[in-house]
Amino acid sequence: MRLTSIIVSCLLCGASAQAALLTYDFVGLNRAVPDNDAAGVTDVRTPAATGTPEGDLVITDVNVHVTLSGWSAINGDLYVYVQHGAAVAVLLNRVGRRAGDDCGYGDPGFDVTFDDEAVNGDIHGYRATLFGNHDTPLGGPLTDLLCGSWAPDARRDDPSAVTLENIAFRDAELSNFDGERLGGTWSLFVADMDTGGQVTLDEWSLTFAAIPEPIAWPISIGVAFAALVVDRVTRRSRLPRSSDRHSPRAQEATIRRLKQASKRCG
Numbered sequence: 001m002r003l004t005s006i007i008v009s010c011l012l013c014g015a016s017a018q019a020a021l022l023t024y025d026f027v028g029l030n031r032a033v034p035d036n037d038a039a040g041v042t043d044v045r046t047p048a049a050t051g052t053p054e055g056d057l058v059i060t061d062v063n064v065h066v067t068l069s070g071w072s073a074i075n076g077d078l079y080v081y082v083q084h085g086a087a088v089a090v091l092l093n094r095v096g097r098r099a100g101d102d103c104g105y106g107d108p109g110f111d112v113t114f115d116d117e118a119v120n121g122d123i124h125g126y127r128a129t130l131f132g133n134h135d136t137p138l139g140g141p142l143t144d145l146l147c148g149s150w151a152p153d154a155r156r157d158d159p160s161a162v163t164l165e166n167i168a169f170r171d172a173e174l175s176n177f178d179g180e181r182l183g184g185t186w187s188l189f190v191a192d193m194d195t196g197g198q199v200t201l202d203e204w205s206l207t208f209a210a211i212p213e214p215i216a217w218p219i220s221i222g223v224a225f226a227a228l229v230v231d232r233v234t235r236r237s238r239l240p241r242s243s244d245r246h247s248p249r250a251q252e253a254t255i256r257r258l259k260q261a262s263k264r265c266g
């Protein structure tokens, strides 16, 4: 039974495939994000059409790069998420906003790669990660060049109530896209949720690791094949083994019989 289930599982898995790496860049956007307006801006892209070999690839990992510029921008005002079908990843949810500080960080802009596996971890408290406190300003935008990539904020909380400390709803990660097909529309939403400052969406990109969809063999074929193998293994275990007559025990018995026979003769 165990052997059968292992064989069927292997058949259903199909051949293992090497993940392809694909990057799609959406540049030159120059989309001004309205200040203090929850309607924000949405940029919709189709990196690959559904039903095409590329669009049918299955995502195993996705990273997103976003560039938001403006020297008057206030990072703590920004709420940014990416959506594909029903799956959502929250990239920014008012960074630095925490218990006792409703405004968040005042640094101007981002040029950052979001990656669930980033060593820096959660971007929401990036100053604390970089400087050990929330009060030291960056003096410019947060960039990959200076600080490396970051894990998304991932908090699903309402941007008017989100805090660093509350991580009860911190599950809107990029891994939510794993297992989905690459094809179809992907949208990036950017909103400035509080007064002051001006930010512009310059560009964004999607980088996928993706594999062809595993071949699902018809289960009837898998079960029939597994039963055939089990039957062959069982038959083989029942066959008399020719080497038995050469075993030490068989040889001892033969010697005993010969000795008894020689005594009778003598």
Ligand SMILES: [Ca+2]
Residues within 6 Å of the ligand: 060, 061, 062, 116, 117, 174, 175
């Ligand atoms: Ca991942």
Ligand SMILES: [Ca+2]
Residues within 6 Å of the ligand: 061, 062, 063, 115, 116, 117
């Ligand atoms: Ca990743």
Ligand SMILES: [Ca+2]
Residues within 6 Å of the ligand: 035, 036, 074, 077, 192, 193, 194, 195, 196, 197, 198
């Ligand atoms: Ca603002």
